[in-house]
Amino acid sequence: MxxxxxxxxxxxxxxxxxxxxxxxxxxxxxxxxxxxxxxxxxxxxxxxxxxxxxxxxxxxxxxxxxxxxxxxxxxxxxxxxxxxxxxxxxxxxxxxxxxxxxxxxxxxxxxxxxxxxxxxxxxxxxxxxxxxxxxxxxxxxxxxxxxxxxxxxxxxxxxxxxxxxxxxxxxxxxxxxxxxxxxxxxxxxxxxxxxxxxxxxxxxxxxxxxxxxxxxxxxxxxxxxxxxxxxxRKLPAAPRKPPAIPGAQSGHGEAPALEPVPDARKLDDGVYERQLAAWQARLSAQVRRKRFRKRSLVLVFEGVDAAGKGGAIRRVAHALDVRDLEIVPISAPSDDERAHPYLWRFWRHLPLHGRVCIFDRSWYGRVLVERVDGLIPPATWKRAYVEINDFEEQLRRGGAVVIKFWLAISRDEQLRRFHERRDSPFKQFKLTPDDWRNRRKWDDYAQAAQDMLARTDTAHAPWVVVATDDKRAARLLVLEHIVQALEEAW
Amino acid sequence: MxxxxxxxxxxxxxxxxxxxxxxxxxxxxxxxxxxxxxxxxxxxxxxxxxxxxxxxxxxxxxxxxxxxxxxxxxxxxxxxxxxxxxxxxxxxxxxxxxxxxxxxxxxxxxxxxxxxxxxxxxxxxxxxxxxxxxxxxxxxxxxxxxxxxxxxxxxxxxxxxxxxxxxxxxxxxxxxxxxxxxxxxxxxxxxxxxxxxxxxxxxxxxxxxxxxxxxxxxxxxxxxxxxxxxxxRKLPAAPRKPPAIPGAQSGHGEAPALEPVPDARKLDDGVYERQLAAWQARLSAQVRRKRFRKRSLVLVFEGVDAAGKGGAIRRVAHALDVRDLEIVPISAPSDDERAHPYLWRFWRHLPLHGRVCIFDRSWYGRVLVERVDGLIPPATWKRAYVEINDFEEQLRRGGAVVIKFWLAISRDEQLRRFHERRDSPFKQFKLTPDDWRNRRKWDDYAQAAQDMLARTDTAHAPWVVVATDDKRAARLLVLEHIVQALEEAW
CATH class of the missing domain: 3.40.50.300 (P-loop containing nucleotide triphosphate hydrolases)
Structure with a gap:
């Protein structure tokens, strides 16, 4: 040589x-x-x-x-x-x-x-x-x-x-x-x-x-x-089979089950507010622990339109010091972002130790909207699962606690919320023609979500699937999972 | 209240x-x-x-x-x-x-x-x-x-x-x-x-x-x-007279004189190479001093096309550890840069302590090309002098040594270099229609440069005006000034 x-x-x-x-x-x-x-x-x-x-x-x-x-x-x-x-x-x-x-x-x-x-x-x-x-x-x-x-x-x-x-x-x-x-x-x-x-x-x-x-x-x-x-030279082709990552770090091939909703009855206002505050207090205490200064927290929220991502994120954010928090809303990439590998724009936001970053939609757009809308060829989103597992495994090794929430709303409830948005002067802005268009592709999205959950639910960055038809129960579950993950991380 | x-x-x-x-x-x-x-x-x-x-x-x-x-x-x-x-x-x-x-x-x-x-x-x-x-x-x-x-x-x-x-x-x-x-x-x-x-x-x-x-x-x-x-509300107008900055921190109103070229005779190859290496060695020693770990160095190179900015920068860079150096070439701003205050894109590159940043063209584009080409109204470039002095004063207070070089080439020598570029297959890329266009505005640029030098030559970020018809003498002078500035900074 x-x-x-x-x-x-x-x-x-x-x-x-x-x-x-x-x-x-x-x-x-x-x-x-x-x-x-x-x-x-x-x-x-x-x-x-x-x-x-x-x-x-x-x-x-x-x-x-x-x-x-x-x-x-x-x-x-x-x-x-x-x-x-x-x-x-x-x-x-x-x-x-x-x-x-x-x-x-x-x-x-x-x-x-x-x-x-x-x-x-x-x-x-x-x-x-x-x-x-x-x-x-x-x-x-x-x-x-x-x-x-x-x-x-x-x-x-x-x-x-x-x-x-x-x-x-x-x-x-x-x-x-x-x-x-x-x-x-x-x-x-x-x-x-x-x-x-x-x-x-x-x-x-x-x-x-x-x-x-x-x-x-x-x-x-x-x-x-x-x-x-x-x-x-012609641009060299990527390997057809991406290099494997060690077993424990790849998805297990089965989508995680829906988290059981702890109490099927609707919570009344007082009970909900008390429980919410209790979980927020526990979350607040966790991130103020000395140990968290050597760790960081990365949260991902995914789900179809009107699944309640924004509301859940606000309840989490409420428990955190705004100086230690970044909320990153993800929409279509800019020209500069398009000129780089798709994970590039997410890497840039990784938090310092002691801080929290919440992604409102995320790199999973690759295997959801980009797949469903045919923006990329199948080979590209197929290799993305491994790339994403690899990315998240690096986050974990770098000290981040990574939790991903899939907010699962029913078809009927989504329609009800669309109508509610349409009819409210304060919420109209949340409803766009894209939302209706995406709704017509419900089954495609369901399939993409199913595959995503099966392929990227890992020990180092688990998915938590939360039913969100009952918004309040969903928010409590989200907080509970974050608190538990932090408690287990020490 | x-x-x-x-x-x-x-x-x-x-x-x-x-x-x-x-x-x-x-x-x-x-x-x-x-x-x-x-x-x-x-x-x-x-x-x-x-x-x-x-x-x-x-x-x-x-x-x-x-x-x-x-x-x-x-x-x-x-x-x-x-x-x-x-x-x-x-x-x-x-x-x-x-x-x-x-x-x-x-x-x-x-x-x-x-x-x-x-x-x-x-x-x-x-x-x-x-x-x-x-x-x-x-x-x-x-x-x-x-x-x-x-x-x-x-x-x-x-x-x-x-x-x-x-x-x-x-x-x-x-x-x-x-x-x-x-x-x-x-x-x-x-x-x-x-x-x-x-x-x-x-x-x-x-x-x-x-x-x-x-x-x-x-x-x-x-x-x-x-x-x-x-x-x-209508967008509030900026104050017509920008807030003053303390006397010592603003330009003294006179352009600094051309640095005397130490030896008018052309240097022969051997002498030049030896002197160049000697200055590079001194610069290298300066930035490796322990004291430099609490400081940084910001260099600005300005001058009309073909004035020799690139060549001078390479000789400086040659003395530095590439891991501690960033060279930032400045051209027309991107859309994102245009959507922010003009100094924004320069702030982003400010070096960490112990590091060097060289700007190949800089924020002075505001009072040079943007003024000469009428891209901004006169009031805008007129207030830029104060804004720039303020910016550089902050750099200085933040620990940076700031030196700005104006490479002054004669009209005849520029033409000679344009022709040389035009006739060399390796240098053609350096010559663009813009260069000829700018050359036709020679007097406007000279006036803009004169005003810039007079208004922004400050104690905390001095201009050094270097005649570059003799490239070699110019490069030696540039290195000499950087070394001296660092020696005086301690």
Missing amino acids: FQQAELDPVLADAEYKRREPALRIALLQSQYDLLRKRDRALLVVVAGVDGAGKGSAINQLNEWMDPRHIRTLAFGDPSADEAQRPPMWRYWNALPALGQTGIVFGSWYAPLFLEAARKKPDMNRIEAMAAEIARFEAMLAGERVQVLKLWYHLSREAQAARIQSQLANPATAWRVSEADLEVPRKFKRLRAAGQIVLESTHTPHAPWRVVPSANERLRTIETAGAVLEALR | FQQAELDPVLADAEYKRREPALRIALLQSQYDLLRKRDRALLVVVAGVDGAGKGSAINQLNEWMDPRHIRTLAFGDPSADEAQRPPMWRYWNALPALGQTGIVFGSWYAPLFLEAARKKPDMNRIEAMAAEIARFEAMLAGERVQVLKLWYHLSREAQAARIQSQLANPATAWRVSEADLEVPRKFKRLRAAGQIVLESTHTPHAPWRVVPSANERLRTIETAGAVLEALR
Whole structure:
């Protein structure tokens, strides 16, 4: 894998000069094609041993292409706020839009490489990390983000010589880092680690390419050539079968049953108000606990129109400090959101520790409205179940308690509420032609909801199915479930 | 000011029921007008003593209006990352777009109220805080963000009674906070503090309105009525003369002189490379100093087309760790950016401590291209000088070192570079019809640049004017100035 690179091949100056002009022109041309067609985003992952010249190769690329449409995305240690979200959070936030190019330093491969370079790498951990990366990159491929991964490599001697020559010159000595200097001593281990990384994460849709790095001219030409080739290639297809996630983290294939309504009789005003306040008090106490400062709470409310999402959310919000709460109403995506993978706009809202985020509709639009209205091909919503389970599992691992409510209203009750809205001057705004249109697709929605519940009811992010014909009973149930989930989370 | 509210007026139930329907319908109607016309954003600032019922008044408002287009923006203590930016950073980020409504809790008035409520308030500090708020709100008015400020007030007895009755009921007791309980004891001081806040910050374009809060019905009707009135009012005009900022913080009225080019003779390759590397090494050392971890660096590059901004930026970037650097290329604003005050898109990029942000063009577009091309009326770019000085002064106070470079190219040299670009297959992309068009307006740009330099060359964010006909000399000068500014900043 690294043999060829460790021969430290050299590109002759004359050959470089012969190839440079055509390559640069073609590269610029491809970049403008990309901008015009916007059929993909390009993400170039840059990795390899320190002191191989990754930085200068990328500087060169920036000089050869139009830098206004390339962003260098470089990551060191996470900031305090970043550290309170799942590790992938900052990469998600930085994803380039369709037509754009991002060059990633310190990517999601950094922790894997670090683990692989330990004296005794934990192979189980490596396997888990590689699997997570595989899911991420499969999702990117499905969402038209093309991933090109460049691994810069050279022989131990060439690395040492390169660093020594930099040190010898006062004009470059200041660039040499501790890490650069340590490479020769650890070379064997780093080499083995690189091998592990490449072998465990090379896929047809996100291939690795080893760039021989000893010779600057060759390194430059190979880097530019790889980018050009990627841009000219047909957008690689996403894997037909998305990478599996461990059993416990995927849906069990059966929709959870409707929660029993504790008391079928209608609650009278006084009883309802007292019970509501009691649950709100308990919720309030839970989120004020010291332990919650290391956790966060993510709530999802889904259900057909008039199922009572807004009312339930208000009762929950009422128990929370408004300073620690964000309510995110989801409607059709903006142009910018459409130019990114569909989960992008949800990642951005993930709460800091000690805070709560409530999604009024959510990423489940992918397998509900987008499926039912035929906005995406079946293959796309079919793979979304796994992507969503994966996303929620990351939330959970990042410290979030995730609960999802499906508010189940009957067909008759929905009609009654539509009429009520139509006839009330205060509620008319809630009723749109879309609502009637969606109602006519009742059975399609029911099927989509059934599949969704069956495929995404997981231990780490359970669905709670609540009958909402009796609004009050539904609201109490919602609060009760949140309180219980928090109590169980400690 | 608070006399009327302390009479604790009551709205009779019958009167409430009579007024509610029309008010709700009118409010919804106004909200939809706002959404359709998008002629403004509405920001409702909510303040007053604790336990006056601010929260429930706003909950009511959310229930009466369409909550999909209202965002509650509530702020407690800043997060770790927020604390590394100027205090106004998080408010800027949360500004609603045209057509939208934001309700702000824990606004920019919180620190002022806190200071005013101290046993011995520092009146100089209060004056400075009020002046800063005045500048912010004048800017908002100019940028079509309408500000309505509601101060909830009631008598000491009514506040105490309200809290006691909440405590007596297990359904509400859990809502009572420490702060609520302390109000009666500190009432006189809080009242005086409120008076200071209102008197020092009441303006025609951002008026305070005191909401009598003892009676829930009246509080609700007054809140909704105030919002309705604000939405129906013609958008208040920005003050014709923007609030002054203290002398030292505004431009001195004279454009800084061109920096002398240290050596008029062309530098030969070797000398240039050595000097460049030496300055880069010094810059690299500066930002790696421990002290820089409590500071940040904001660089602005402006200049006409082909003045050499990109080349200079690359030489600076070369000295920096790519993980601590963001380069922000500025072009025409997106729709979302256009729907916000013009400085909004720049605030978002302010770096964390220990990091560097380079703007390739910047907020100065306001007084350059937008002025020259007549995209905004003269009054708008004329007030921008003060707004920009204010913005940069906040950056400085937030720990940023701010340096702005004007790259001054001669008319002949620009033409030479245009031709060079036109004739090079690698550089053609840099030359657009806009560039030729702008060149024909050379004198207008020169005048705009002259005014900009004269009005915004401040001690806290100086302009450095660099002749760039000799690119190499210019790049060395840029690096030298950054290094010196950092050395002087400690």
